[in-house]
Amino acid sequence: MLKNKEFNFLNVKLVKLSEKVRNIDRGGCGIFAVELAIRLKKIKIPCKLVIIDYSVENYMEDIEEQGYVSPEAQKPTHVMLKVGRKYIDSNGVFTKSQMNEEFGHRYKIEINHEQFIDAAKTSYGWNSAFKRSSLPIIKKQLTATCKDLNKLCGKKGKKKARS
Numbered sequence: 001m002l003k004n005k006e007f008n009f010l011n012v013k014l015v016k017l018s019e020k021v022r023n024i025d026r027g028g029c030g031i032f033a034v035e036l037a038i039r040l041k042k043i044k045i046p047c048k049l050v051i052i053d054y055s056v057e058n059y060m061e062d063i064e065e066q067g068y069v070s071p072e073a074q075k076p077t078h079v080m081l082k083v084g085r086k087y088i089d090s091n092g093v094f095t096k097s098q099m100n101e102e103f104g105h106r107y108k109i110e111i112n113h114e115q116f117i118d119a120a121k122t123s124y125g126w127n128s129a130f131k132r133s134s135l136p137i138i139k140k141q142l143t144a145t146c147k148d149l150n151k152l153c154g155k156k157g158k159k160k161a162r163s
Contacts, residue, residue, distance in 0.1 A: 002045060002083060002084060002086075002153070005152070006149060006152055006153055007083075007086055007093045008093075009148070009152055010088065010092075010093055010145065010149060011093040013141070013145040013148075014088070014090055014092045014093070014145075015091065015092050017090060017138070017141045017142075018090045018091050020137065020141070021090070021134045021137055021138060022131070022134075023130045023131070024090040024130060024134070025078075025089060025090050025091060025130075026130050027129050027130030028090070028130035028134070028138070029079045029080070029089055029090065030079040031130075031132075031135065031138070032079075032089065032090045033049050033079045033080060033081050033089070033113070033116075034049070034113050034116060035138055035139055035142050036081055036142050037049060037081055038113065039143060039145075039146040040081070040083065040146060043146055043150040043153070045083060045153075046083070047081045047113075048082045048110040048112065048113075049080070049081060049082075049110065049111050049113050049115075049116050050081065050082050050087060050108055050109070050110055051079055051108070051110075051111065051116075052077050052078040052079070052080065052103050052108055063111070063115055067115075077103075078103065079116070080094075080099070082110060087099045
């Protein structure tokens, strides 16, 4: 589990990314969340996607019937990650009280990122202010951030024994 210093590191990096990629949280939140989830899982940091302000019944029906969310499904207002008791989006790391302050008591459902990938990769219904051509920048920054985060957490690869 991440400690405060790791969350603080992640927060600084994500704020810089949001300054670099215009409108990342205006149509790119789902893509961002999936890309970060993939990289966190690679370094053994468990996380869940949090879907905000979605018709929970429709969403769960899609997952139960198809195993994924169809591109035609109603899109959420926002998508974040939950790591431990913290919430993460491209604007940084937030506590539960900060998230509730921002989003109130709207529907919130936690799912695995694999269940959301197909919906996040489609452009149907997402805010078009975010330019998908920014995806390579996001991937590169998140890869570097997670590599550094892994080092900060002390999860370096095993050293080879000397012969």
